[in-house]
Amino acid sequence: MSTTSFQLIALVLLLLLLSSPVNSVNVALNDDVLGLMVFKADIQDPYFNLSTWKEEDDNPCKWFGVTCDPYSNRVTELHLNGLSLSGHISKGLLRLQFLHTLSLSRNNFTGFITNPILTQIIKNSQVIDLSQNGFFGSIPEQLFIQCGSIRSISLANNKLTGHIPDSISSCLTLQNVDLSSNQLSGGLPKNIWSLTSLRSIDLSNNFLEGEIPQEKIETLFDIRVFNFSCNNFSGELPEKIGECLLLKSVDFSDNYLTGTIPLSVQKLSLCNVLNLRGNYFAGELPEWIGSLKSLEFLDLSVNNFSGLFPGSFGDLESLKSLNLSLNRLTGDLPESLANCRNLTVVDFSRNLFTGKIPIWAFSLRLKGVSLSGNRFIGDVGFGEETAAAFETLEILDLSLNSFSGAIPLSIGNFSSLVFLNMSFNGLIGSVPPSLGGLKAANVVDLSHNWLNGSIPVEIGGAARLNQLRLDGNFLTGSIPAQIENCSVLRTLILARNNITGSIPVGIVNLPELESVDLSFNHLSGSLPKELTNLSNLVTFNVSHNDLEGELPLGGFFNTIPLSSVSDNPSLCGSIVNQSCPGAHPKPIVLNPNPSHSDQGSSSLNLSHKRIILSISAIIAIGAAVFIALGVIVVTILNLHVRNSVSRSAAVALTFSGGDDFSHTRSPSSDYGKLVMFTGDAEFVSGTHALLNKDCELGRGGFGVVYWTALRNGRSVAIKKLHVPGLIKSREDFDREVKKLGMIRHSNLVLLEGYYWTPSLQLLINEYVSSGSLYKHLHEGNSENTLSWRERLDIVLGTARGLAHLHRMNVIHYNMKSTNVLIDCSGEAKVGDFGLVTLLPSLDRHVLSSKIQSALGYVAPEFACQTVKITEKCDVYGFGILVLEVVTGKKPVEYMEDDVVVLCDMVRGALDGGRAEECVDRKLNGDFPIEECISVIKLGLVCASQVPSNRPDMEEVIKILELIRCPLEGHEELE
Incomplete structure (x- = not known):
């Protein structure tokens, strides 16, 4: 029987059943059977999980996923989770009169959530789980009107949009609500805290906004779980949230909340999870946090907390994970944390901590220790107390500090270490051979230190290495051939050392290689031809070495940038525009005037030369055809x-x-x-x-x-x-x-x-349709030049965009005129912001190499490893951009015999009373000189060499607004 025929029969039977007044038990049981069969007929079951469902059965109680009441044999629960079912939910389920639990999570059901059938099913049930499907549309207001006795509803991980309906507040029986991972927007429903039976509410990963209601939250006597993470909530946490004494998990991470942690939180003696990361909480960490004895997970990272680290944290004996990274905490790490015997992960990176590594960092059986981006000093020593960590430690990040001394030989004893980063410190001595003992290591980064000596051959013992970074040191010797034993290596960065010798041929046996940087060394010899077989290669930088011979042809090397092979005088090939010796046959020259005395010999020679010439022509034609075919193949592959x-x-x-x-x-x-x-x-x-x-x-x-x-x-x-x-x-x-x-x-x-x-x-x-500010300033003609008023508006708009980024705790890092776009109405829009956050760590060498195009905009503190990069580096770039807008000149311009630095030129003109000479001549005098001078002064102040002398962007906006108002006077800026 075909599926269509089966559906027709099922529907006819259902219609007959609906019109029949018969109420016998058998008919009721058939009601359940037919209802489920109609439901099955409307869905796709690719793995035949519902094969036990047969229409000839008297009841469905033995069917897969079906639960019945033991006395009446009526269907009460339907659990069909994770079966890859798809289609729409049909009215067959409406016949299940005693159904109180419907769980269809982790399938591919689709349709509007406003479907009347779906709405009716939800109203008639107590537990509904439709999570991880493809339902879309807005949640209808009527869904929660007359909601009956519904206790639990989960619509998580769908594609729902719109607001959460206010009617949800009338479902007083609701205990569990999960609307997470959708695209819901707007504020929280009115009277949301009227749901006094709530035990769990999860609204995470949406676009909800506004303030969290303060009133009546203390009436949630049974609440155990709050998860409002990854939204756009603002304002402060409800002051009385700590009155919800049964709370076990509190997660408001990744929002825009401000203020301090409410004092009432210290009452949450049962709380296991407290996650407030990614907000704008400020002030000092309260001592009373140590009284939360049940805490296992504490994350206060990415906020504005300041002051000392309270020693009371050592009282959190149940604590397993502690993250305080990206704050402004100072002082030493407390020794009292040695009492937290259950700790497995600590992250104190990107703060202002000082002192030495505390003993407990290695005496506890920690799995992860991150102290990156602080001001720690002293040797990195592993004493006798480190034995426990040798077996457990998986992540050790000590980068961006001021550690000194040699890397201990015992580093190789960390048998479980997966990630090791000691970059950007003052470490000296050689790379220890014991690194080869890191059998589990994926990442080893010792870059930007003072290491010397050669790369140990034992490095081949770390066979699982995915990334090896030793750049920015003083290493000598050759690259060990044993590197080919690291068969899964993807990133090999050895740049800016004193490495000599040839590139080992074994490198071609690393099929996963994606990024190789061997630049700024003293490598010699030729590049192995087999490098063209590395199909995953994305970058291969060997510039500034002493390599020779022909560049490989094929694969990645057909399109390798010139900058990746430059400054190797003896390299040859088309990329470097230098022909290789012996690469072309010597041209044949025929004598047009053979002497008569040599006529016979000349005829013979001429015939021979004609043969040679035709062979050469054939070879040339064949090569041309081969190249043409190659171009066609490459083009087809590119199109594909x-x-x-x-x-x-x-x-x-x-x-x-x-x-x-x-x-x-x-x-x-x-x-x-x-x-x-x-x-x-x-x-x-x-x-x-x-x-x-x-x-x-x-x-x-x-x-x-x-x-x-x-x-x-x-x-x-x-x-x-x-x-x-x-x-x-x-x-x-x-x-x-x-x-x-x-x-x-x-x-x-x-x-x-x-x-x-x-x-x-x-x-x-x-x-953004009108292109970049750079284009308008430097590539436009005089007829379409920006007026002074347009320029001032662009500067102000750029300042407002940058100020908003700084309010969001985002540093742009790449402020320049090509990253300021102009829309069709002349409004400035700042782009390319925050891209550095997509990198695994703030590697300043990588960062500086990425913004070389921003020559002249880069703040001087980028060159100093000991200075923390802040929003003030953006202010510097903005200052240079302001001068660029006023003068129409680039930050650095190369003349025939001179280099003109814009900032110096303008400062000199201002000091000499010639500021008006700096104004862009394209303006043809159509500008108020007082405003121009005021803006120039502002640009110079922003571009101060000392970060603390630069204003913040909020101050910049106020100054620019004053400049635009002629009635407010400019004497404050003189």
Whole structure:
């Protein structure tokens, strides 16, 4: 019997049943059977999990996923979780009159949540779990009107939009609410705390905003779990939240909350989890936190806490994970933490801590220790008390401090160590051979220290190495051939040392290699030809060495940038525009006037030479044909790759939000993950495919930007990131990009979404039509030049955008005129902000190499390892940009026999009373000289060499607003 016939029969039987007045037990039982069979007929069951469901059975109580009442044999529960079921929920379930629990989570069901059948099922049930499906649309107000006795509802991980209906506050029987991981917006419902039966509420990973209601929260006597993380909530935490005495988990992380931790929180004696990371809480850490004896997980990172680390934290004997990173805490780490015997992970990175590493960091059986980005000093020593850590420690990050002395030989005893980072310190001595004992290590980073000696051959013993970074030291000797034993190596960075010898041939046996940087050394010899077989290679930098011979031909090396092989005088090949000796046959020259005495011989020679010439011609023609075929093949492959990317994006764009593709999509992992923050969209394929070179808008330190269009005709700008080997893991990338996507301001370029595969990362940005400020200042003609009023408005708009970033705790790091875009109304929009957060750590060498294009904008503190990078580096770049806008000149200009630094030139003119000479001549005198001088002075103050002398951006905005108001006088700026 066909599926269609079966559906018709089932529906006819159901209609007969609905019209029949018979109420016998058997008919009632058949009611359940037919109801479930109609439900089954409307869905797809790819793995035949419902094969036990048969219409000839008297009752369904033995069917898979079905639970019945033991006395009446009526269906009471339906659990069909994680079966890859798809389709729509039909009215068959309405026949299950005694159904009180419906759980269909982790499937591929779709449809509007406003479906009347679905609404009726929810009203008639007590427990509903429709999480991790594909339901969409807004939650209807009527869903919670006359909601009956519903106790638990989960609609998490769907594609729901709109507001949470106010009617939910009337469902007084609700105990568990989970609406997490959707796209819900707006504020919390009115009277949300009227749900006095609540035990758990999870609204995390949405776009909810506004303040959290203060009143009546103390009436939630049974509440155990609060999870409002990853939203846009603002204001302060409810002062009486600590009156909810049964609370076990409190998570308000990644919002915009301010103020201090409410004093009442100290009453939460049962609390296991307290997570307030990623907000704007300030003040000192309260001593009373030590009274929360049940705490196991405490995360106060990414806030503005200051002052000393309270010793009372040592009283948290149940504590397992402690994260205080990215705050402004000072002083030494307390010795009392040695009492926290259950600690497994501590993260104190990016603070202002001083002193030495406390003994407990290695005496406890910790799995992770991160002290990066502080002011710790002294030797890195592993004494007898370290024995416990040798077996357990998996992460050790001591980077960006002032540690000195040698790396202990016992470093190789950490048998479980996966991640080791000691970069940017003052470590001396040699790289210990014992590093080869790190059998589990994926990452070893000892870059930017004072290490000398050679790279030990024992490094080959660390066979699981994924990244090896030893750049910025004083290493000598050759690269050990044993490096080929690290068969999964992807990143090899040995730049800026004194390494000699040749590149070991064994490097070609590392098939996973993606990023290699051997620049600024003294390497000699030729490049192994087999390097072309490394199919995953993205960067290969051997510039500034003494290499010789022909560059390999094929694969990555056909398109290798000149900058990656420059300053190797003896290298030859087309990339370096230098022919190789013996690469071309000697041209044959025929004598047009042979002598008569040699006529016979000449005829013979001429015939021979003609033969040779024709062979040469054949070889040349053959080579040309081979090259042409190669170009055609490469072009076809490129088109195939572009079409694949375009197709993957087109397929992906039918979903939005934070989920991976559902099981109804193609299972190919090549499609990766695409997330749109601004709703569903589809790219136009075909003429304007993604990453079409003809649609390239520009290039920067972090990647190339392309234009493309959505199906609805709206344009977007797609940035293809190019930081090989440095992009964070997918989870970290997701989290950081979502943070950037939540930053909204009229003077900031909107991040609309992103696309991820392991080899390709795209950022989807708002398209700003009128191009960059750089283009308007330096590439436009005099007829279309910006007026003074337009320039002042652009400067003010840029300041407002930058100030908003700083309020969000985001440093731009790459402030320059190419990153300020102008929209069709002349409004400035700051773009490319916060991209450095996508890197695993603030590696200043990497960062500086990424912003070389920002020559002249870079604050002087970037060159000093001991100075902490703050928002003031953005203020410096802004100051240079202000001078650029006023003068129309680039920050650094190269003349025939001189280099002109804009900041110095303007300062000299101002000191000499010639400030008006600095104003852009394109303005033709059409500007108020007083305003210009005031703006110049502001630019110079912002570009002060001393960070503390620079104003913050809020102050800059006030000054600019004063300059724009002629009635307010400018004497304060004189």
